Amino acid sequence: MLRDDLDEPPLDWRAKGLWQPGPPVRASEFAAAGHRLFDGAVSWPALVARRDALHRNIATMAGFCARHGFSFAPHGKTTMAPSLFEAQLAAGAWAITVATANQLLTCRALGVPRVLLANQLLDPVPLRWLAGELDQGFEAYLFVDSVAGVEAIGAALADQPDGPPVRVLAELGHAGGRTGCRTVRQLVEVAEAVADTARVRLDGVTAYEGGLRDVAEVGAYLDRTREATVELATRGLLPDEVIVSAGGSAWFDVVADRLGGAWLPGRRLRVVLRSGAYVSHDHGFYAEHTPFLRSPEDGSLDAALELWAQVTSTPEPGLAIVGMGKRDAPYDEGLPVPLRIRRGAGAVEEATGMAVTRLNDHHAFLTVPPGADLRPGDLVCFGISHPCTAFDKWRYVPVLDDTDTVVDVLRTYF
Amino acid sequence: MLRDDLDEPPLDWRAKGLWQPGPPVRASEFAAAGHRLFDGAVSWPALVARRDALHRNIATMAGFCARHGFSFAPHGKTTMAPSLFEAQLAAGAWAITVATANQLLTCRALGVPRVLLANQLLDPVPLRWLAGELDQGFEAYLFVDSVAGVEAIGAALADQPDGPPVRVLAELGHAGGRTGCRTVRQLVEVAEAVADTARVRLDGVTAYEGGLRDVAEVGAYLDRTREATVELATRGLLPDEVIVSAGGSAWFDVVADRLGGAWLPGRRLRVVLRSGAYVSHDHGFYAEHTPFLRSPEDGSLDAALELWAQVTSTPEPGLAIVGMGKRDAPYDEGLPVPLRIRRGAGAVEEATGMAVTRLNDHHAFLTVPPGADLRPGDLVCFGISHPCTAFDKWRYVPVLDDTDTVVDVLRTYF
Numbered sequence: 001m002l003r004d005d006l007d008e009p010p011l012d013w014r015a016k017g018l019w020q021p022g023p024p025v026r027a028s029e030f031a032a033a034g035h036r037l038f039d040g041a042v043s044w045p046a047l048v049a050r051r052d053a054l055h056r057n058i059a060t061m062a063g064f065c066a067r068h069g070f071s072f073a074p075h076g077k078t079t080m081a082p083s084l085f086e087a088q089l090a091a092g093a094w095a096i097t098v099a100t101a102n103q104l105l106t107c108r109a110l111g112v113p114r115v116l117l118a119n120q121l122l123d124p125v126p127l128r129w130l131a132g133e134l135d136q137g138f139e140a141y142l143f144v145d146s147v148a149g150v151e152a153i154g155a156a157l158a159d160q161p162d163g164p165p166v167r168v169l170a171e172l173g174h175a176g177g178r179t180g181c182r183t184v185r186q187l188v189e190v191a192e193a194v195a196d197t198a199r200v201r202l203d204g205v206t207a208y209e210g211g212l213r214d215v216a217e218v219g220a221y222l223d224r225t226r227e228a229t230v231e232l233a234t235r236g237l238l239p240d241e242v243i244v245s246a247g248g249s250a251w252f253d254v255v256a257d258r259l260g261g262a263w264l265p266g267r268r269l270r271v272v273l274r275s276g277a278y279v280s281h282d283h284g285f286y287a288e289h290t291p292f293l294r295s296p297e298d299g300s301l302d303a304a305l306e307l308w309a310q311v312t313s314t315p316e317p318g319l320a321i322v323g324m325g326k327r328d329a330p331y332d333e334g335l336p337v338p339l340r341i342r343r344g345a346g347a348v349e350e351a352t353g354m355a356v357t358r359l360n361d362h363h364a365f366l367t368v369p370p371g372a373d374l375r376p377g378d379l380v381c382f383g384i385s386h387p388c389t390a391f392d393k394w395r396y397v398p399v400l401d402d403t404d405t406v407v408d409v410l411r412t413y414f
Numbered sequence: 415m416l417r418d419d420l421d422e423p424p425l426d427w428r429a430k431g432l433w434q435p436g437p438p439v440r441a442s443e444f445a446a447a448g449h450r451l452f453d454g455a456v457s458w459p460a461l462v463a464r465r466d467a468l469h470r471n472i473a474t475m476a477g478f479c480a481r482h483g484f485s486f487a488p489h490g491k492t493t494m495a496p497s498l499f500e501a502q503l504a505a506g507a508w509a510i511t512v513a514t515a516n517q518l519l520t521c522r523a524l525g526v527p528r529v530l531l532a533n534q535l536l537d538p539v540p541l542r543w544l545a546g547e548l549d550q551g552f553e554a555y556l557f558v559d560s561v562a563g564v565e566a567i568g569a570a571l572a573d574q575p576d577g578p579p580v581r582v583l584a585e586l587g588h589a590g591g592r593t594g595c596r597t598v599r600q601l602v603e604v605a606e607a608v609a610d611t612a613r614v615r616l617d618g619v620t621a622y623e624g625g626l627r628d629v630a631e632v633g634a635y636l637d638r639t640r641e642a643t644v645e646l647a648t649r650g651l652l653p654d655e656v657i658v659s660a661g662g663s664a665w666f667d668v669v670a671d672r673l674g675g676a677w678l679p680g681r682r683l684r685v686v687l688r689s690g691a692y693v694s695h696d697h698g699f700y701a702e703h704t705p706f707l708r709s710p711e712d713g714s715l716d717a718a719l720e721l722w723a724q725v726t727s728t729p730e731p732g733l734a735i736v737g738m739g740k741r742d743a744p745y746d747e748g749l750p751v752p753l754r755i756r757r758g759a760g761a762v763e764e765a766t767g768m769a770v771t772r773l774n775d776h777h778a779f780l781t782v783p784p785g786a787d788l789r790p791g792d793l794v795c796f797g798i799s800h801p802c803t804a805f806d807k808w809r810y811v812p813v814l815d816d817t818d819t820v821v822d823v824l825r826t827y828f
Contacts, residue, residue: 013523014827016516021523021543024421042537077775099776100737101457102430104786109435119737119776120726122791125454129435145727148790157753178777179727179735311560312534313593321593323514325534327806327828332740361491361802362513362533363592376562377536388775391482392741393806393828413428414741414807 284385
């Protein structure tokens with residue numbers, strides 16, 4: 001159970017996506033009021049989430065990890081939504097992963113007991129804060145990929161020699177990739193630097209396969225990760241329980257294939273998966289790249305996010321301007337996908353033959369087929385591509401059940 | 415003076431870009447504490463604003479509008495920052511422009527006395543709310559570009575026949591553009607629909623030239639806007655005081671050229687400019703497109719925003735990974751521009767020969783020249799391109815004076 005004493009500002013006129021011109025309302029009151037999607041409490045544009053899809057996805061990945069003997073540290077940067085962290089932890093997640101010092105701070109403030117920070121932390125101010133939190137029982141793992149990074153931790157804590165160690169995972173990258181040592185030799189140097197640094201302790205090895213292009217590349221990289229782990233263990237640079245972590249929502253089947261099982265003799269092995277986008281899934285990039293397309297017998301995910309917006313103008317035949325844009329929808333891994341339309345106050349029907357061709361800050365250009373006859377005021381429901389750049393555009397995300405009743409409001413902290 | 419009794423949540427662990435792990439701090443206290451950019455109160459990545467540049471830009475555009483006899487309704491969607499709205503109004507702005515119903519609500523809650531909503535408002539819930547606010551003395555202008563849009567307003571207010579009229583501006587667009595009537599004939603039909611609708615009143619004509627490509631196109635479009643206004647006036651569809659509005663930060667010199675002066679016989683003419691991005695300007699799109707490049711004698715703008723982030727990894731020669739990404743920086747009109755670096759705790763120097771080639775959610779790929787020798791922990795200061803997609807990624811923007819002292823914290827409401 002995360003903290004339940006957070007002093008949350010109530011919903012008011014600041015809440016984009018809701019319409020709250022009156023006195024502030026507590027989120028719990030709002031969620032209990034039985035609002036419906038089209039009753040005026042939600043204003044356009046609005047990002048909404050489908051409760052059942054969120055819950056199914058959380059259960060599906062928890063089951064996947066359990067079947068493969070993995071620990072799960074879902075990447076919290078995707079949503080930064082405490083209520084989803086809570087659901088993920090309740091479903092058995094071992095930790096929450098984050099990307100930045102501020103996200104680490106947020107998790108600590110929320111009461112998340114164990115966090116992976118999937119980057120080097122080099123700033124002495126958060127490092128010294130972290131050391132104090134470790135003293136209080138907080139459990140965190142940092143990534144390191146350079147001797148300089150290890151030295152930065154050591155230098156920040158030089159005058160705090162006592163207390164629990166800062167636990168780190170040494171990151172193995174790949175040529176042309178993002179962070180991470182490019183060679184096992186560099187990884188060994190980093191591990192040796194950790195061994196030489198007071199208050200820093202190496203707990204394992206981490207990899208990020210998300211940027212690779214195919215199963216063969218990912219498999220080869222994960223094989224190298226395994227070999228590098230064995231090398232560090234052989235050199236006596238790893239403890240009795242070794243963490244090996246991989247991330248992403250596009251290749252977790254290959255992770256299961258290459259990192260599953262007992263392959264590290266003489267050590268207890270904890271393989272930690274860090275997928276994040278799975279929680280909402282999408283109608284774009286992840287719909288096309290989920291590993292469950294390769295292994296449908298292993299599960300499936302449901303797109304949980306919908307972006308509802310209003311047609312504001314139909315200025316030319318074949319063109320509708322819809323009131324949502326770059327401030328509302330992701331556009332970095334594909335544009336929003338028209339799913340359904342609602343004409344006036346009528347029934348919801350399929351959006352057939354429509355496509356978004358361009359976004360401005362607050363406008364979408366929607367091509368419509370002859371005869372579609374969209375009118376100003378009609379609503380369009382879009383699926384999105386790339387959950388990370390959807391959640392971060394919204395502070396409040398109404399959660400709907402299958403009857404379009406608002407049952408919760410997600411808050412996000414970006 | 416905008417409202418000064420806003421119940422603002424204090425700064426705490428939620429404030430990305432600040433480091434506030436302790437008890438909540440009032441923004442005014444934080445701003446008065448004399449923090450410096452590098453003393454640990456600001457955490458990386460952080461978007462910061464230069465106070466003097468903001469003030470100079472606000473004064474420059476106020477002066478430009480005054481010299482050309484324009485009223486100014488700066489587009490508030492750029493920043494959604496109440497303290498900047500206040501500075502713009504104090505410098506003589508006639509109104510604040512917004513893009514959405516929720517932004518209109520925010521302005522009303524903040525106490526902005528007069529607002530232009532630069533879109534059709536079709537949703538009956540905000541329309542009925544607006545009618546009530548007009549009764550209380552709020553002044554707002556909506557855009558309309560269709561008979562259906564006019565009818566939507568009329569229908570929403572059908573049972574509220576009394577009270578001040580909802581004021582609208584009829585929008586003239588251009589072929590291939592965004593919203594707006596494509597022909598003067600359509601514009602006349604919209605104006606006639608307004609005349610036939612209770613509680614709706616036409617106050618003028620509006621245009622948006624921002625998407626056009628060159629001075630000739632913009633000039634021709636603004637000439638058509640002028641001719642359309644004369645046509646509506648001739649037909650008796652406009653009141654004694656006529657508003658003609660144009661928007662954007664890329665062509666306001668052409669607006670001055672084509673819409674300045676007394677060209678509407680028998681009416682008082684108020685030309686309203688809606689530029690928004692000028693307030694912070696940038697190091698990218700607007701640096702390349704500001705009208706002041708064509709007429710330097712008319713003024714100049716200074717880029718006020720800086721994005722500071724930390725090198726987290728230097729995994730390969732020529733490549734540094736910096737801890738900022740799509741969640742922090744605009745990338746829709748050009749990637750961030752490396753300006754300066756700060757090695758360790760040393761002096762700040764120019765970032766020579768560096769370029770951002772790619773952004774992930776929380777990472778930037780920075781190419782560095784041979785010998786640059788960036789190390790993990792070094793800071794890089796970036797300029798940004800497109801202020802609208804910079805401000806909306808930050809809830810708190812520290813404002814610095816020339817000594818890098820934090821003198822204020824902008825809040826944004828997105």
